[in-house]
Amino acid sequence: MKPIDALAKVCSDVRPAYPEEGVLGVLPRFVAAPAGVAEAAETMRAAAEHGLAVIARGMETRLDWGLPPQRCDLLLDTHRMDRIVEHAAGDLVVSAEAGTPIEKINAEVAAHGQRLSLDCPIFASSVGGTIATAAAGPRRLLYGAPRDLVIGLTVVRADGKIARSGGKVVKNVAGYDLGRLFAGSWGTLGLIVEATFRLHPVCEATAYVSAVLPDAAAAHEAVQAVLHSPVVPAAVECAAAPGGIEVCVMVEGVAAGVPARADRVSSLLGGADVAEEPPEWWGRYPDGTTLVEITAPPAALARASWLTGAATWSASGHGLLGLEAGPEQVTETVNELRAAHTAVVRYAPEPVRDALDVWGPVPALSLMRRVKDQFDPDHRLSPGRFVGGI
Amino acid sequence: MGEALTRLAERFTALLGADSVITDPVRLRTYECDGLTSHRATPGVVVLPGTAEQVAAVVRACVAEGVPYVARGSGTGLSGGALPRTDGVLIVTSRMRRILDIDIPNQRAVVEPGVINLDVTRAVRDQGYHFAPDPSSQQVCSVGGNVAENSGGAHCLKYGFTAHHVLACEVVTPDGEIVELTAGGPGYDLLGVFVGAEGTLGITTRITVRLTRLPETVQTLLAAFDSIESGGAAVSAIIGAGVVPAAVEMMDALSIEAAEAAVRCGYPPGAGAVLIVELDGPGSEVAHQFAEVERLCRAAGAFEVRIAAGDAERALIWRGRRSAFAAVGRISPAYLVQDGVIPRTSLPKVLARIDALSAESGVRVANVFHAGDGNLHPLVLFDDAEPGATERAEEVSGAILDLCIEHGGSITGEHGVGVDKSRYMPRMFTDTDLDTMQMVRCGFDPAGLCNPGKVFPTPRLCGEAPGVRKGVHPLVEQGKADLF
Numbered sequence: 095m096k097p098i099d100a101l102a103k104v105c106s107d108v109r110p111a112y113p114e115e116g117v118l119g120v121l122p123r124f125v126a127a128p129a130g131v132a133e134a135a136e137t138m139r140a141a142a143e144h145g146l147a148v149i150a151r152g153m154e155t156r157l158d159w160g161l162p163p164q165r166c167d168l169l170l171d172t173h174r175m176d177r178i179v180e181h182a183a184g185d186l187v188v189s190a191e192a193g194t195p196i197e198k199i200n201a202e203v204a205a206h207g208q209r210l211s212l213d214c215p216i217f218a219s220s221v222g223g224t225i226a227t228a229a230a231g232p233r234r235l236l237y238g239a240p241r242d243l244v245i246g247l248t249v250v251r252a253d254g255k256i257a258r259s260g261g262k263v264v265k266n267v268a269g270y271d272l273g274r275l276f277a278g279s280w281g282t283l284g285l286i287v288e289a290t291f292r293l294h295p296v297c298e299a300t301a302y303v304s305a306v307l308p309d310a311a312a313a314h315e316a317v318q319a320v321l322h323s324p325v326v327p328a329a330v331e332c333a334a335a336p337g338g339i340e341v342c343v344m345v346e347g348v349a350a351g352v353p354a355r356a357d358r359v360s361s362l363l364g365g366a367d368v369a370e371e372p373p374e375w376w377g378r379y380p381d382g383t384t385l386v387e388i389t390a391p392p393a394a395l396a397r398a399s400w401l402t403g404a405a406t407w408s409a410s411g412h413g414l415l416g417l418e419a420g421p422e423q424v425t426e427t428v429n430e431l432r433a434a435h436t437a438v439v440r441y442a443p444e445p446v447r448d449a450l451d452v453w454g455p456v457p458a459l460s461l462m463r464r465v466k467d468q469f470d471p472d473h474r475l476s477p478g479r480f481v482g483g484i
Numbered sequence: 485m486g487e488a489l490t491r492l493a494e495r496f497t498a499l500l501g502a503d504s505v506i507t508d509p510v511r512l513r514t515y516e517c518d519g520l521t522s523h524r525a526t527p528g529v530v531v532l533p534g535t536a537e538q539v540a541a542v543v544r545a546c547v548a549e550g551v552p553y554v555a556r557g558s559g560t561g562l563s564g565g566a567l568p569r570t571d572g573v574l575i576v577t578s579r580m581r582r583i584l585d586i587d588i589p590n591q592r593a594v595v596e597p598g599v600i601n602l603d604v605t606r607a608v609r610d611q612g613y614h615f616a617p618d619p620s621s622q623q624v625c626s627v628g629g630n631v632a633e634n635s636g637g638a639h640c641l642k643y644g645f646t647a648h649h650v651l652a653c654e655v656v657t658p659d660g661e662i663v664e665l666t667a668g669g670p671g672y673d674l675l676g677v678f679v680g681a682e683g684t685l686g687i688t689t690r691i692t693v694r695l696t697r698l699p700e701t702v703q704t705l706l707a708a709f710d711s712i713e714s715g716g717a718a719v720s721a722i723i724g725a726g727v728v729p730a731a732v733e734m735m736d737a738l739s740i741e742a743a744e745a746a747v748r749c750g751y752p753p754g755a756g757a758v759l760i761v762e763l764d765g766p767g768s769e770v771a772h773q774f775a776e777v778e779r780l781c782r783a784a785g786a787f788e789v790r791i792a793a794g795d796a797e798r799a800l801i802w803r804g805r806r807s808a809f810a811a812v813g814r815i816s817p818a819y820l821v822q823d824g825v826i827p828r829t830s831l832p833k834v835l836a837r838i839d840a841l842s843a844e845s846g847v848r849v850a851n852v853f854h855a856g857d858g859n860l861h862p863l864v865l866f867d868d869a870e871p872g873a874t875e876r877a878e879e880v881s882g883a884i885l886d887l888c889i890e891h892g893g894s895i896t897g898e899h900g901v902g903v904d905k906s907r908y909m910p911r912m913f914t915d916t917d918l919d920t921m922q923m924v925r926c927g928f929d930p931a932g933l934c935n936p937g938k939v940f941p942t943p944r945l946c947g948e949a950p951g952v953r954k955g956v957h958p959l960v961e962q963g964k965a966d967l968f
C-alpha cells in the first residue's frame with residue numbers, strides 16, 4: 095500500500111500538501127488532520143509503518159520557529175482535535191484535546207469565573223503548540239509556564255501507542271511527570287493529543303502601574319523594590335521606551351485590595367501612573383525580522399544594555415529582543431548576549447539562521463539525545479528542528 | 485559481603501578516606517530503612533561523600549562493578565524510596581550540608597543536597613524570605629530528598645510543590661557524569677522530570693532553589709462542624725468563591741480525639757470535624773477574603789469559629805493538626821499512614837465510602853487531610869499483636885487507594901511510590917504509560933543500577949542503544965575529537 099492510502103485508511107482527512115504548507119521551506123508530502131485521539135494514534139502508527147517523518151501543526155502561529163526540519167513527509171494537523179473534554183469547575187481543572195485554541199478554553203471556563211493563567215496574546219495558539227513551545231507571557235512570574243500548569247498529559251508516541259502521565263488532580267506524585275518533559279520539546283518526542291490544566295479563579299480587579307526610568311540600572315532598582323516588597327505582583331515587565339525603560343507592574347486581586355497595592359507599587363516606583371489597561375507593548379513580541387529570547391536571573395536587568403530599540407524584559411528572567419539586521423550584526427549581538435546569558439534565536443531569516451547557532455550551547459545535551467533516542471529511535475519526529483540537531 | 489562489594493569498599497576507602505565508608509554490620513543497620521519501617525534491608529556498604537566529585541567517583545565505581553546504588557538524604561521518606569539493597573551501596577548526603585550561596589536580589593539560594601529543608605528558610609527569614617515547600621517533616625528532611633519526592637506541605641495549595649521552587653540541579657548521572665539541569669534553558673526540561681523521579685534518574689549534588697517573599701499578613705481560623713459533610717461544604721464554598729487559601733486542613737472526630745489526648749489542643753468539644761483555613765498575602769487582600777471565609781464557614785454550619793489573634797494562637801490551632809499522625813499512636817497500638825488524592829469535589833462521597841469500609845471490616849480509620857487539594861491521609865488503626873489484624877489493615881488501606889483511583893485521583897499526593905506502592909501503579913496507569921515513563925529511565929540509566937526496584941512494578945528492558953549512531957558523537961560534541 096502507498097503511504098497516502100495507508101494514511102487515508104485510518105484518518106478521515108488526508109490529502110497531499112499544498113506548496114505553501116512548507117515548514118521553513120521543507121515541503122511535506124501529505125497533510126493529515128485526525129478527528130480525535132484514537133484516529134491520531136492510528137495515523138501515527140501508519141506513519142511509523144511507512145517510515146514517515148512527522149511534524150505536528152497546531153494553529154501554525156510558531157511553525158516557523160526553530161530550525162528547518164531535515165525532512166518532513168507528514169504534517170499532522172491537530173485543528174480537528176478541538177474538544178474540551180471536561181471542565182471540572184469545582185476542582186478547577188480542565189482537559190482539552192491538543193488542537194483546542196487556548197482562547198476557547200478561556201471562553202468556556204470564564205463562565206465559571208475561572209481562567210487558564212497562561213497569557214496567550216496570539217488568539218489562535220493551540221494547547222499542543224503552547225505546551226510544545228513552552229510558551230508563557232508576563233504572568234509567568236506568579237503562575238509559571240506550561241510545565242507548572244499542566245497536570246496531566248496524553249501523548250501518542252512515535253510508534254503510535256497512546257501514553258498518559260499525571261492525571262486530573264493537582265497534587266499527584268505517582269510516576270514520572272512527562273508533562274514537564276514534553277513542555278518545550280517542540281514536537282520531537284511525540285504528538286501531544288490531550289492535556290489537563292489547573293485553573294485559577296478570575297481576579298476581581300487588575301491594575302497596571304507604569305513609570306519610565308532613565309536607564310537599566312534605575313529600572314533594576316525599581317523592579318527590585320517591587321520584588322522585595324510584599325505586594326505580590328502578578329507580572330513585572332520592562333520595555334525599551336523613549337527616554338529610557340518603561341517598567342510596568344501588574345497587580346491583581348480583590349477589588350477592595352488592588353487600589354492600595356497599586357498605590358504602594360506607585361510609590362515604590364517613585365511615582366507612577368495607575369491604569370486599568372496595560373501599555374500597548376504588554377505581552378507582545380518586539381518587532382524585527384529576528385527574535386532573540388534571553389534567559390537570565392532577575393538582577394541581570396541592572397546591566398541589560400541590550401534593552402533598547404525593540405526589546406522587553408520580564409522579571410521572571412526572560413527577555414525578548416527584536417532585531418532588524420543582517421547575519422553579521424545579529425551574530426555579534428547574540429555572541430555578546432551569550433557571554434553572560436542564555437540566548438536562543440527564536441526565528442530569523444534564512445541567511446541569519448545559516449550564519450549562527452540558533453539554539454546556542456546546551457548543557458546536558460548528550461543526556462537529551464539519549465532521551466530522544468528512547469522516544470524516537472528512528473528520528474522521525476520533527477527531525478533536526480531542535481537543539482543539537484535533535 | 486560479596487566480592488564486588490569488598491572491592492568497592494576498598495576503593496571507596498582509597499577515594500574518600502576510611503571515615504567516610506561504613507562496613508561494620510552494626511552501624512550499617514542504622515540505615516536499614518527510611519520512614520517506612522515495614523520494609524528493611526541492611527545496605528552492603530554505606531558511603532558518606534562530601535563533594536559532587538566524590539559522589540561521581542562512587543557512582544562510577546559502582547557502575548564498573550555492576551553494583552546497584554541508592555541515594556539517601558535524611559531517611560524520612562514514607563514510601564521506602566531510600567530502602568537500601570543488601571547487594572548494593574547506599575550513598576548518604578548527610579555530609580553535604582552547606583548552604584553555598586544566598587542571592588536575595590535574584591531570589592534564590594544554592595544548597596548542597598543534605599541541607600535540611602527548614603535551614604534554608606532559617607537562613608533567609610531575616611531578609612524577608614522563605615523556601616516555600618514545607619513538608620511536615622521540614623525540621624529533618626533534606627532538600628535533596630524534597631527534590632526526589634517533589635515534596636509539598638500544607639501550604640502547597642497556594643505555593644506549589646518542590647518542582648515549582650527548584651531552578652537548577654547539578655546531577656551525577658547514572659553513568660557518573662556531572663551535569664547541570666536547568667529550567668527554562670534550551671533543550672528538554674530534564675530538570676522537570678528529574679524532580680519527583682524518586683532518585684531513579686541520578687543523584688543531585690547541588691540545588692538552586694527559588695526563595696519566596698514572606699507574606700505581609702497571615703490569618704488563620706479554626707472552624708468546628710457537626711460533620712465532615714458540612715466541613716466539606718465549607719471548603720467547596722471557599723474555593724467556589726474564588727479564594728485561594730494558603731492552606732485548608734481538615735480532621736475528623738477520631739483524629740481530633742487522638743490529638744486531644746496527645747497534645748490537649750483544646751479544639752471545640754463535640755466537633756465531628758474541624759477545618760483550619762489559613763490565608764496569607766498583602767494585608768488589604770487578606771483582610772477582605774478572610775471575612776468572606778469566616779462568613780462561608782458559618783453559612784455552611786460551623787458552630788464555632790476561632791480566629792488566631794497572633795502567632796502563639798496560630799501555633800495552638802496548628803498544634804492539633806501537626807500532632808495528628810503521632811497522636812493516633814496513643815489511641816492505637818499500630819497504624820498505617822495512607823496518602824491518596826481525589827478530586828476535591830468527591831470528598832463527601834469518598835469519605836462516606838471509607839466510613840462504610842471501616843464499618844464492614846471493623847478496622848478504625850482516622851481521617852486527616854489537606855482538604856483544599858483533596859489529598860487524604862487516612863490513618864488505618866490496628867493492633868499488631870492481634871493475628872490477622874495487620875493484613876486486614878493493609879487490605880483497608882489498599883481499598884482506600886482503589887477508591888481514589890475510581891474517583892479519578894492518584895495513589896500518592898506527596899509520599900511517593902517507592903517500593904510501597906509500585907504494585908498499585910498498574911491500577912492507575914496502563915502498561916504503555918509505565919513503559920513510556922521508563923523510556924526516560926532507560927535514557928538516563930540504561931544499566932538500571934540507580935535505585936532499581938522503585939516506582940515501577942516491572943523494569944523495562946532498555947535494550948541495546950540504537951546500533952547506528954545518530955546525531956553527533958559525544959567526543960565530537962565535547963570538542964575532543966572530529967569526525968572526518
Ligand SMILES: Cc1cc2nc3c(=O)[nH]c(=O)nc-3n(C[C@H](O)[C@H](O)[C@H](O)COP(=O)(O)OP(=O)(O)OC[C@H]3O[C@@H](n4cnc5c(N)ncnc54)[C@H](O)[C@@H]3O)c2cc1C
Pocket residue numbers: 149150151152153154155156157158160172192193214215216218219220221222223224225226227228229230231280281282284285286287377378379476
Ligand atoms: C507575547 C507572546 C509571548 C509568547 N511567549 C512565548 C515564549 O515565551 N516562548 C515561546 O516559545 N513561545 C511564546 N509565544 C508563542 C506562541 O504563543 C506559541 O508558540 C504558540 O502557542 C504555538 O501554538 P500553535 O498552535 O500556533 O503551534 P504551531 O505554531 O502550529 O506549532 C509550534 C510548534 O509546536 C509543535 N506542535 C504543535 N502542536 C503539537 C502537538 N500537538 N504535539 C507536539 N508538538 C506540537 C510544532 O511542531 C511546532 O514545532 C508567545 C507568543 C506571544 C504573542
Ligand SMILES: Cc1cc2nc3c(=O)[nH]c(=O)nc-3n(C[C@H](O)[C@H](O)[C@H](O)COP(=O)(O)OP(=O)(O)OC[C@H]3O[C@@H](n4cnc5c(N)ncnc54)[C@H](O)[C@@H]3O)c2cc1C
Pocket residue numbers: 518519554555556557558559560561562564565566577597618619620621624625626627628629630631632633634635636637638682683684686687688689809898899935
Ligand atoms: C512525620 C513525617 C511527616 C512527613 N510529612 C510530609 C509532608 O507533609 N509532605 C511531603 O511531601 N512529605 C512528607 N514526609 C515524607 C518525607 O519527609 C519527604 O518525602 C522528604 O522529602 C524526604 O526527604 P529525606 O531527606 O528524608 O529523603 P530520604 O527519605 O532519605 O529519601 C527519599 C528519596 O529521595 C532519594 N534521594 C535522597 N537524596 C537524594 C539526592 N541527593 N539525589 C537524588 N535522590 C535523592 C532517595 O533515594 C529516596 O528515593 C513526611 C515524613 C515524615 C516521617
